[in-house]
Amino acid sequence: MGFKEEITDHFLNGHQKYLRNISVDCIIFGFHENELKVLLLNAKYAGQWALPGGFIEKEEHMDEAAKRILKQRTGLDDIFLQQFHVFSTPDRSTKKINTQFLKTSGVSMEGSWMFDRFISVGYWALVDFTKVKPVADVFSDACEWFNIHTIPELILDHNDILQKALENLRAQLNYHPIGYNLLPEKFTMPELQKLYETILDRTLDRRNFQRKIFGTGILKKLEETKKGVAHKAPYYHKFDLRKYQKALKGGMGFEL
Amino acid sequence: MGFKEEITDHFLNGHQKYLRNISVDCIIFGFHENELKVLLLNAKYAGQWALPGGFIEKEEHMDEAAKRILKQRTGLDDIFLQQFHVFSTPDRSTKKINTQFLKTSGVSMEGSWMFDRFISVGYWALVDFTKVKPVADVFSDACEWFNIHTIPELILDHNDILQKALENLRAQLNYHPIGYNLLPEKFTMPELQKLYETILDRTLDRRNFQRKIFGTGILKKLEETKKGVAHKAPYYHKFDLRKYQKALKGGMGFEL
Numbered sequence: 001m002g003f004k005e006e007i008t009d010h011f012l013n014g015h016q017k018y019l020r021n022i023s024v025d026c027i028i029f030g031f032h033e034n035e036l037k038v039l040l041l042n043a044k045y046a047g048q049w050a051l052p053g054g055f056i057e058k059e060e061h062m063d064e065a066a067k068r069i070l071k072q073r074t075g076l077d078d079i080f081l082q083q084f085h086v087f088s089t090p091d092r093s094t095k096k097i098n099t100q101f102l103k104t105s106g107v108s109m110e111g112s113w114m115f116d117r118f119i120s121v122g123y124w125a126l127v128d129f130t131k132v133k134p135v136a137d138v139f140s141d142a143c144e145w146f147n148i149h150t151i152p153e154l155i156l157d158h159n160d161i162l163q164k165a166l167e168n169l170r171a172q173l174n175y176h177p178i179g180y181n182l183l184p185e186k187f188t189m190p191e192l193q194k195l196y197e198t199i200l201d202r203t204l205d206r207r208n209f210q211r212k213i214f215g216t217g218i219l220k221k222l223e224e225t226k227k228g229v230a231h232k233a234p235y236y237h238k239f240d241l242r243k244y245q246k247a248l249k250g251g252m253g254f255e256l
Numbered sequence: 257m258g259f260k261e262e263i264t265d266h267f268l269n270g271h272q273k274y275l276r277n278i279s280v281d282c283i284i285f286g287f288h289e290n291e292l293k294v295l296l297l298n299a300k301y302a303g304q305w306a307l308p309g310g311f312i313e314k315e316e317h318m319d320e321a322a323k324r325i326l327k328q329r330t331g332l333d334d335i336f337l338q339q340f341h342v343f344s345t346p347d348r349s350t351k352k353i354n355t356q357f358l359k360t361s362g363v364s365m366e367g368s369w370m371f372d373r374f375i376s377v378g379y380w381a382l383v384d385f386t387k388v389k390p391v392a393d394v395f396s397d398a399c400e401w402f403n404i405h406t407i408p409e410l411i412l413d414h415n416d417i418l419q420k421a422l423e424n425l426r427a428q429l430n431y432h433p434i435g436y437n438l439l440p441e442k443f444t445m446p447e448l449q450k451l452y453e454t455i456l457d458r459t460l461d462r463r464n465f466q467r468k469i470f471g472t473g474i475l476k477k478l479e480e481t482k483k484g485v486a487h488k489a490p491y492y493h494k495f496d497l498r499k500y501q502k503a504l505k506g507g508m509g510f511e512l
Contacts (some may be wrong), residue, residue, distance in 0.1 A: 021275040022375055062344035062375060083342060086377050088318035119278055119318060121342050 006138060008107050011098070015113035018055035023118045024066050025053040025087075025158070027165035028074065030129035031182040034191075036148045036198040037129065038162065039073060041140040043155060045094075045101035050155045051162065052143070053120065066123045073143060074132045080181040081125040084168040087161055088119045097155065124165040126181035170199055175248060180239045188226050188234040189213075218244040262394060264363050267354070271369035274311035279374045280322050281309040281343075281414070283421035284330065286385035287438040290447075291403045292454040293385065294418065295329060297396040299411060301350075301357035306411045307418065308399070309376065322379045329399060330388045336437040337381040340424040343417055344375045353411065380421040382437035426455060431504055436495045444482050444490040445469075474500040 001009065028039040043050040052073045056065040063083070070079045095115040102109055134143035146152070151162060169178070179195060193209050213219060220240050225233035257265065284295040299306040308329045312321040319339070326335045351371040358365055390399035402408070407418060425434070435451060449465050469475060476496050481489035 019277040019373065019375065022278045056344070056375070058373065059346045061346055062342060086318060086339060086342060088312070090315045090317055117275065117314065119275065119312070 003138070004105060004107060007102070007105060008109075011102065011107070011109055011112040011114050014055070018057055018113075020113050021116055021118055023053055023055055023120045024062065024069060025051045025120045025122050025161055026066060026069055026073070026081075027051060027122065027124040027162055028070065028079075028127055028132075029124060029165075029169065029182065030127050030132060030145060031195055031198065032129040032145070034194045034198065036195075037145040038148055038151070039132070039134060040144060040146050040151075040154070041073075041136060042142040042144070043140055045139055046097050046155045048155045049146075049152050050140075051158045052137070054137075062121060066121075066125075070125055072137065073135055074127055075135065076127060076131060079125045079127055080177070081123050082168075082172070082176065083121060083123050085122045085161075085164050086119060087122060087157060089157060090117065092120065092156060093117045094156070120161070122161050122165060124169055126178060128182070128184060130184060170201075173199060177239075177241075177244055177248060180241065180244060186222060186224070186236040186238050188236060190234060192237070216243075216247045218247050259394070260361060260363060263358070263361060264365075267358065267363070267365055267368040267370050270311070274313055274369075276369050277372055277374055279309055279311055279376045280318065280325060281307045281376045281378050281417055282322060282325055282329070282337075283307060283378065283380040283418055284326065284383060284388075285380060285421075285425065285438065286383050286388060286401060287451055287454065288385040288401070290450045290454065292451075293401040294404055294407070295388070295390060296400060296402050296407075296410070297329075297392060298398040298400070299396055301395055302353050302411045304411045305402075305408050306396075307414045308393070310393075318377060322377075322381075326381055328393065329391055330383055331391065332383060332387060335381045335383055336433070337379045338424075338428070338432065339377060339379050341378045341417075341420050342375060343378060343413060343420075345413060346373065348376065348412060349373045350412070376417070378417050378421060380425055382434060384438070384440060386440060426457075429455060433495075433497075433500055433504060436497065436500060442478060442480070442492040442494050444492060446490060448493070472499075472503045474503050 030037045030039065039052060040049045041052050052069055054065065054069040056062050063081075066081055066083075067079065070081065071077060093116065098112070098114050129145070134145070136143040148166065151159065153159065154162070172178070173196070178199070179192060182195060183191065189210060192213070193204060193206065196209070197204055218240055219237045222236040222238060224236045226236060227233065286293045286295065295308060296305045297308050308325060310321065310325040312318050319337075322337055322339075323335065326337065327333060349372065354368070354370050385401070390401070392399040404422065407415065409415065410418070428434070429452070434455070435448060438451060439447065445466060448469065449460060449462065452465070453460055474496055475493045478492040478494060480492045482492060483489065
């Protein structure tokens, strides 16, 4: 199928494959060079950036739909993801955007399930930045990482969704293995501290941070030091996953 | 419209009024005579008890739909409610139940939006038991309070939804004004402790509980004592709402 046939088919027949009026949006967080990043798509249909998202197949669990979308955009399986909020303002309709999109694509159509209002379930996901190969979907020109401090104006309420995801991520910092999922297998203490600082959006006292993190017993110090650092090369650490998950069960129990 | 006409209209034309494939289920918690209770409907269409629920109108915010449903079942406005989880297993279809229901109601129908699978968003709500006048809906024979320890087998996955709501309520006990919403305006310390014990499903040490609760400064002691108590009548207390909400902002910060 060519592009025109593909979108015509999706707009005319998609409701036979997918549930109506409900969609999924994914906020995919990555951490790289001391920046918290989020993966966005450049949506052809809007000429604007948007969160990756999609629809739920008629016989598919919603979590599976989210995993499928994440796999398509990142190439990764087994991503840590968390359903966090449902977005349902009455003006969540893409009718205007979609009508314009079809017109410029040379497709003429009276009605479509895609003109309806969609209630969207937000999932945030944590990925190892170094392992992701971003892939655009058929409705997008590009799939790229953005620093969370320089997010452009997104379509619909996607800026609100992203903001809410960030707030939820912060609130969950002591209840989910966020460090484990966002960092490479081995990391230095300055890198771990920077991750916490970036998510919380404030600086932390170094000695206090180290005392509290080491106090939880969730880190294993390796013999290896980081190469190529100016002076006093820091040691690598890794998480003791069993202890980490045990500590998380009741919340980490430390205020940073 | 008679009952038969009403259900025929709902099954044939309801999708013109409501969004498809998505519904709302409400877990309405009340506290009475030291028991945590939940409001259930006896569903005609299933011959079983069910959580109160409903659909979202085409131009309605989902939170407003939940409020509308709560108002219809309890008679109350301004109910404290919390969206907590989306339920989306692929087998959430009421086709079998609904087909049987139509048959026994003498209605014959080939297809209906009501035969589709519904993804359901769960809301828990906290109400002042003494103010609720339970009202059944057109699809139900009765609307009654059940002790959470003696819940019958509910339709579909409603037992799972209720269980998840309870877990979420427990986890949120220190982050939401749960006591304020479930208790009458004035209450005794034994009543407050019993509320916490009932939600947490374990006993608490009386002196420890009182020390911690008083330590938060959220209670005001009244001059009035409770009448009709065998010996040593306990004083009434009420919440200082401003201090309560301030304390909740960062979590109450006490482990019970």
